[in-house]
Amino acid sequence: MLGKPVRDRKTERQQATRSEILETAWEIAREKGLAELTLRDVAARIGMRAPSLYSYFASKNAIYDAMYGQAWTRYLAVMDAIEPTLSRSPRAALKTMARTFFDYAVADLARHQLMNQRTIPGFVPSPESYAPAVEVLERGRVELARLGVQDAGAFDLFTALLGGLINAQQANDPGGDRWARLLDEAVDMFADHLGLPESTRRRA
């Protein structure tokens, strides 16, 4: 008589368990490293056995995939939070954007590896999980265009520069700031190159 129930308790529970698995996976990845994550570990920590996880994810890579999607989706939220506060000065805005992404990447090694490196053999993000990554890039492209960086090559150069600094920092001085402290200078270099206003050239 009654129509569909308002809540789908089954699906709700299923979703809750999926979330719990993912949270636990992040936890272990942060503790032991992304690659050291094992299904038996994840399962044990939530009071299950490994095969039971297959009721929630099709494979271990599907878990990585969901984590990948989460990481980029959450960064989208960070972008949302930042955008209203961006300076109208192109240079300052560029620095804020770069610093924000840099900090997000450096804050969690496992997450950075998953998002930005091919550290898991055989893992390739699915189109659905890749979508937020593409959107982050697209929003970055639009934002930079708004700031005066219209050239496609220039945007590629910016992403390479930023990615290079992040990788160097994580690989050669994790926890330190050897490359972190070069970030503003790098952005200035880039801005100078494009002739953006408010030049503050360094190192004569």
Next chain:
Amino acid sequence: MLGKPVRDRKTERQQATRSEILETAWEIAREKGLAELTLRDVAARIGMRAPSLYSYFASKNAIYDAMYGQAWTRYLAVMDAIEPTLSRSPRAALKTMARTFFDYAVADLARHQLMNQRTIPGFVPSPESYAPAVEVLERGRVELARLGVQDAGAFDLFTALLGGLINAQQANDPGGDRWARLLDEAVDMFADHLGLPESTRRRA
């Protein structure tokens, strides 16, 4: 009566087999990917079984380690070949050095992953294998200093920039030239930033 024999046939044979194992490992890594390398595969291809490889290398990671050392040692040879031909113009020399390293990295994906990325879980190069990598960096640092790039931060910025371009190229456009073609511009940007002579600023 006679002293030690001139040649140690035993060691020679051992070395030859080690080389054969490494060559085969490179071959498989290039074919299937670095992480997809298995000891059973390597062994089979040289007419052995997996455990026999342990007479030549202490572990699979020891094979990766030797490959890592080879890759960097071979690049040292490339540097040797390049150095005499370097232009006296800092900018031109910088471009040649950057392009040479870029091309070396891009020429072999598996090798690049091993040299420059943490793509093999748990693999950390030994001090001996790390040494040539350090020397490449050191020679680069000296060479750049000679060209007028004395600041330590500037050198770090250069390596980050170059590494960022390489990673972007390999990750997002393998086999293409989307970032490769930005290399000269990137070096000019860097040289402009440092005020090196022969400026050819682009993109007004």
Next chain:
DNA sequence: CCGGTTTGCCTAACATAGTTAGGAGTTTGG
């Protein structure tokens, strides 16, 4: 030339980890 040692490779087997098969107990929807 001969007996012991070393070397080179083997088979068997173990541990770990992802994954599949199949089943039992519980929940749930008609």
Next chain:
DNA sequence: CCAAACTCCTAACTATGTTAGGCAAACCGG
């Protein structure tokens, strides 16, 4: 209330790095 669905389990398979132990050929001092 019953059948279907769901949840989780145990057992087991596969792949792969690795260890144990053995056997035959090569080597070498006397």
